[in-house]
Amino acid sequence: MTVDSIFMGQVLLGVFLALVIVLLSYKAKFLNFSGSVATFILAVLIFGFGGWKWSVPILVFFILSSLLSKAGKKRKEKFKNTFEKSGVRDYAQVAANGGLAGLFIFLYILNPDPLYYHLYLVSLAAANADTWATEIGVLFKTTPRMITTFQKVEPGVSGAISFYGTTASFLGSLLIALSGYFFSISFERLILISIAGFFGSVMDSFLGASFQGQYQCSMCTSYTEKKTHCDSPTNRIKGFRWLNNDLVNILSASFSILLFILFY
Numbered sequence: 643m644t645v646d647s648i649f650m651g652q653v654l655l656g657v658f659l660a661l662v663i664v665l666l667s668y669k670a671k672f673l674n675f676s677g678s679v680a681t682f683i684l685a686v687l688i689f690g691f692g693g694w695k696w697s698v699p700i701l702v703f704f705i706l707s708s709l710l711s712k713a714g715k716k717r718k719e720k721f722k723n724t725f726e727k728s729g730v731r732d733y734a735q736v737a738a739n740g741g742l743a744g745l746f747i748f749l750y751i752l753n754p755d756p757l758y759y760h761l762y763l764v765s766l767a768a769a770n771a772d773t774w775a776t777e778i779g780v781l782f783k784t785t786p787r788m789i790t791t792f793q794k795v796e797p798g799v800s801g802a803i804s805f806y807g808t809t810a811s812f813l814g815s816l817l818i819a820l821s822g823y824f825f826s827i828s829f830e831r832l833i834l835i836s837i838a839g840f841f842g843s844v845m846d847s848f849l850g851a852s853f854q855g856q857y858q859c860s861m862c863t864s865y866t867e868k869k870t871h872c873d874s875p876t877n878r879i880k881g882f883r884w885l886n887n888d889l890v891n892i893l894s895a896s897f898s899i900l901l902f903i904l905f906y
């Protein structure tokens with residue numbers, strides 16, 4: 643076999659794997675239709691062009707966070723009307739969590755600089771840290787506090803942090819860094835990626851508390867990230883209307899990237 647046919651084989655295998663993952667995720671309701679299309683494109687790029695080195699970290703992120711979103715389903719039902727998005731991911735969520743990852747493999751294909759692989763890991767570490775903070779944080783029956791004022795708030799409110807959520811966030815970041823460690827990143831960078839990803843999640847809470855649009859339902863008076871609640875439009879009580887959860891995720895991951903580059 644020539645190099646070209648080996649490469650074509652890897653791309654075809656990538657397309658096949660991407661299709662399997664997306665179909666299973668759609669059936670399990672981890673993704674809606676637009677989320678499935680976005681994930682398929684991202685998966686072909688990463689499985690097809692990146693091989694195991696790039697595929698393992700994103701599989702760790704995707705599989706564990708999908709499963710976590712279904713854990714403690716009963717308890718999370720309560721927050722279904724608080725969070726802007728539910729467990730079923732749409733294309734905007736996939737782009738917010740995986741868009742930077744997609745950008746870095748694309749840059750790496752154009753110019754194979756190891757920096758891009760590190761940035762890829764940082765963007766996934768930040769996404770995983772944020773997902774674990776929320777999904778694991780709300781499973782514990784402790785009263786979280788606002789990151790800005792340290793006042794006690796309802797679980798699930800943007801900007802609410804707890805001991806368990808914060809611990810989970812760091813572990814989530816560390817796990818992604820570890821999944822890249824076995825593919826030749828140094829120990830120092832493993833630590834740096836874990837810390838950068840973790841601080842992305844801290845930034846996420848901070849932006850959530852300070853600038854993200856927060857709304858109150860005019861019917862049931864509950865606080866929410868949603869623009870409609872109880873079938874009627876909600877009133878904005880603070881934050882920017884244009885700054886939604888997906889944008890907060892992108893900004894936070896970018897903050898992690900900046901932190902990493904600063905110390906690289």
Ligand SMILES: [Zn+2]
Binds near residue numbers: 859860863864
């Ligand atoms: Zn309501």
